[in-house]
Each structure stands twice: as C-alpha cells, then as structure tokens.
Amino acid sequence: MFLLGHSCWSYLFSKATGRRLNVNLPAYLALLSGILPDFDIYFQPYLVHHTYTHSLIVIIPVVLVLTYFxxxxxxxxxxxxxxxxxxxxxxxxxxxxxxxxxxxFDVGLNLGIPSLADTALEIGAFGLVLLYAYRNGDYKLVLKPSRESLLLAIPLFALVTLTLLFAGDRSIPLAEFAFSRRALTIITLGHILLSGILALGVLHGFRWYLGNRQSKLKDGVDASSAQPLG
Ligand SMILES: [Zn+2]
Structure with missing residues (x-):
C-alpha cells in the first residue's frame, strides 16, 4: 500500500480507538503512526525496506512499550x-x-499494487478521513490557526521525503511512474490532495506561531512600560 492509504487508514483506526478509550489522539500522530513502519526507507541500505519494521517480532514489543509508557x-x-x-x-x-x-512466514492476500483493490482501499480511506475529520472537528486544523496545525508538518514531511527517497532508491522516474497507469494516476492525485490539505494546515500553523510570538512581544512591551519609572 502507498503512504496515502497507510496514513489514512491509521488516522481512521487510531482515532476511532482513541475515541473508544476516551482519549483524543492528535491528528498529526494519527496520520503519522501508519507511516512509521516505512521509516526504514530513511535508513537504507543499512535497514532493508519491508523487513524488521514490518515484523510482529519488532512491532509487538514497540506496541507494549508505547502502551506501558x-x-x-x-x-x-x-x-x-x-x-x-x-x-x-x-x-x-x-x-x-x-x-x-x-x-x-511471508503472509498476505496479495491483492496487488497497483491494482483496482488497492486504489479502492487508498481512495476509500482518504474519502472516509475527510468525512471523519469533518465530524470530529479535525478539519478546523486546516482552516484556523492553531498549534496543532503546525504539527501537521511532521506527517507532511514524512509523506513527501519518503516518497522521494523510495523512488530515488529504486531509480524510479517519479513523474513518469506516477501517471503511468490510471490506478496510479488516481493515487498520485490523492497524495497531492492530501499533501495540499496538510500544507494548508501547516500554513495556518505558521500564522498561529507568528500571532503567538507577536502577542508575547506585545505583552513584554506592555509589562515593561507598566513598570514604575524609578
Ligand atoms: Zn510498508
């Protein structure tokens, strides 16, 4: 599965789990969690892609540690x-x-990638994320300035850099590959749209940061001018 599907499915599953457990997992973490196993791409050639980070032998202890702490x-x-x-x-x-x-122990249904099933899974998840984010209020992150909007830069950075590195490692001409088949074209457009939405959030995050800094500076000036002159 591509990163679009991974980030969207992880958003849906982890957010729904958080909701059941009465905790609000921030959107940037929900989107990031599903991309983490592909972080092995950052460590190539020292860590072969799709090996340790996709094995229960590694993932189960990670789950236990995260849940414990x-x-x-x-x-x-x-x-x-x-x-x-x-x-x-x-x-x-x-x-x-x-x-x-x-x-x-290589197990899987092997529906194919790219394939109609994969495209449906990726685009379907993306559509569900848009709906879910509208219902749970996360859509405000990309429309209004807030601290959490700025943190969307983390999954955005991962999405973009992992895609570029993965293509680079395999010498895949990305632009050509991305639009080479209809299934891939749809998924590519999905990636672009998701990245665009996240980038919009990051932009609002910067607005929050600048506004916050300005009001702190103003408070500092007000406080110093309120001091009695001695
Ligand atoms: Zn993977």
Whole structure:
C-alpha cells in the first residue's frame, strides 16, 4: 500500500480507538503512526525496506512499550502502526516473523499494487478521513490557526521525503511512474490532495506561531512600560 492509504487508514483506526478509550489522539500522530513502519526507507541500505519494521517480532514489543509508557494514547497510536501491517497484508505480503523464518512466514492476500483493490482501499480511506475529520472537528486544523496545525508538518514531511527517497532508491522516474497507469494516476492525485490539505494546515500553523510570538512581544512591551519609572 502507498503512504496515502497507510496514513489514512491509521488516522481512521487510531482515532476511532482513541475515541473508544476516551482519549483524543492528535491528528498529526494519527496520520503519522501508519507511516512509521516505512521509516526504514530513511535508513537504507543499512535497514532493508519491508523487513524488521514490518515484523510482529519488532512491532509487538514497540506496541507494549508505547502502551506501558503512554497508556491509552500509546495504545491508540499503536493501532495506527498495526494498521500499516494490515494494509500491506491486504495488497501484498508481510514478513510476519522476520528475521526468523523470513521466507516461510511471508503472509498476505496479495491483492496487488497497483491494482483496482488497492486504489479502492487508498481512495476509500482518504474519502472516509475527510468525512471523519469533518465530524470530529479535525478539519478546523486546516482552516484556523492553531498549534496543532503546525504539527501537521511532521506527517507532511514524512509523506513527501519518503516518497522521494523510495523512488530515488529504486531509480524510479517519479513523474513518469506516477501517471503511468490510471490506478496510479488516481493515487498520485490523492497524495497531492492530501499533501495540499496538510500544507494548508501547516500554513495556518505558521500564522498561529507568528500571532503567538507577536502577542508575547506585545505583552513584554506592555509589562515593561507598566513598570514604575524609578
Ligand atoms: Zn510498508
């Protein structure tokens, strides 16, 4: 599955889990959690993509540690990480027990990537995210200045850099590949749209930052001018 689907499914699963557990997982973490297993791309060639970070041998201890230290928030975030494995399991295979039995435990439905099923899963998840974000109020992050809007820069940065690095490592001419098939064109447009929405949020985040700084400066000036002259 591509990063569009991963970030959208993790948003849906981790947000819904948080809601059930009465904690509000911030949108930037919900979107980020599903991309984390693909962070191995940052460490290539030292860490082979789609190995350790896609194995339950590594992921289960990570889930336990996150839940132990961060409680319900950590658990909701972990569900986002696990949704990555589910996504890759559906459209391809995952090395479930890597580095042990690395070949015999490659399991998955292998629906294909790119494929109609994958496109439906990615675009479907994106549509559901837009609906869910409208219902839970997260849409305000991309329309109004706030601190959390600024933090959307983290999943945005990951989405863009991982895509570029992945293509670079495999010498894939990105622009050509992205529009080479109809299924890919739709997914590419989805990535562009999601990145655009996140970028809008980051822009509002900067507005929040500048406004915040200005009001702090103003408070500082007011406080110093209110001091009695001695
Ligand atoms: Zn993956």
């Amino acid at each position: 961060f409680g319900r928030l950590g658990f909701a975030f972990s569900i986002g990480i696990l949704s990555h494995l589910l996504g890759d399991f559906l459209v391809g295979t995952i090395p479930l027990l890597y580095p042990f039995y690395s070949n015999s």
